[in-house]
Amino acid sequence: MKRILTLALTLVVILTAVSVTVFAAADSTAEYANTKPKIDGVIDDVWATTAKQESTFKGDKDGEGISGYTSLLWDEEYIYYLAVVKDATLLQAGKGASTDSVDLWISETYSDSEGYPKDSDYHLCLTPYGTSHYYIGNKSSTEAVQFESKITGDSYVIEARMKWYDPSVAKTGSVIGYNVSFNNDIDGDAKRDSWISWQPYDGRPYWADTKALNKVELVGEKVIVVETTAAAKAAAKAPAAAAQTFDFTSIALIAMAAAGISLTAAKKRR
Ligand SMILES: [Ca+2]
Ligand SMILES: [Ca+2]
Known part of the structure; x- marks a missing residue:
């Protein structure tokens, strides 16, 4: 009897582990962009239709002076990024990498590997001052990205869009690798003092390996609106x-x- 009970418990544990592995949900979602956001640093209504990735993990200096989130949208041609950031020290003194900036880490196919080996694995460092920087992955991504930023008081908004390097990914149900982190230069020496991240750093270097990235599922679908013209009505x-x-x-x-x-x-x- 004891042996049967042990076997049953073992089976339950195995089945639970399998179901968690097979049916593990994505960490967030990106909605289909039925209205295309205008890349101008002004938040379009369509951004309210998709999820937010709030950066709650606090890095150096306990994430002092910075908070923010991103949202993602997609269509057949582009993936769209919105970053909404509050930074109490927008000094504009340090325009280099790792100053006031947003780091986007993407693996379109969720490469799940060491490094950022494919063209569709890239990193974008975008600043509110209109500059971008390259760290890892597809170097051409910083030249290919279209983005605009707008500073208002102690906050800034960045909107960006990037053509899919792998257009086969652009369909409902695809899962991409993604993380965002925000850097804050507090004293204006062009070096990062504090930072925050959407995904926690729990020994997984998302800045080095695509296998460490969180997962975002592409959801929604294109809505086709059929307009009835006067001629069509007459016909x-x-x-x-x-x-x-x-x-x-x-x-x-x-x-x-x-x-x-x-x-x-x-x-x-x-
Ligand atoms: Ca806009
Ligand atoms: Ca700052």
């Missing part, structure tokens, strides 16, 4: 009008035939 009515004409013609023929029969009958009576 839709036309067959009904033709049928009506036919009915009138039939009635007229029947009436004429009936009149003929009456005339014949009248002639016969004479």
Whole structure:
């Protein structure tokens, strides 16, 4: 009896482990962009339709003076990035890498490997001052990205879009590797003082290996809106009008035939 109980418990543990492995949910989602965001640093309404990745993990200096989140959208051609950041010290003094900036880490195919080996594995460091920097992965990504930033008081917004390096990924249900971190230069010496990250750093170097990245699932689908024009409406009515004409013609023929029969009958009576 004890042996059966042990076997049953072992089975339960194995099945639980398998189900967790097979059905592990993505860490976040990116919605299909039925309206394309304008890349101008101003938050479009469509951004409210997709999830937020809040950076709650605090790095150096306990994430002093900085908070932020990103959101992602996608369509057949692009992946879109929105970063909304609060930084109490937007000094603009340090325009180099690792100053006030947003680090986006992407693996379009979720390479799940050491390093950033594919063209579709890239990193973007974007600053609110309009500059970008390369660290790892596809170097051309910093030249290919289109982005705009807008500073308002102690906050800034960055909107960016990047053409898919692997367009086969651009479909509902695909899972990409992704993380975002925010860097803060506090004293204006062009060096990072504090930082925060969406995914926790728990011994997994997301800045070095795609296998360490969180997962984002592409969700939603293209909504096709069929517009009915005046010409289309007129064309839709036309067959009904033709049928009506036919009915009138039939009635007229029947009436004429009936009149003929009456005339014949009248002639016969004479
Ligand atoms: Ca915009
Ligand atoms: Ca700063």
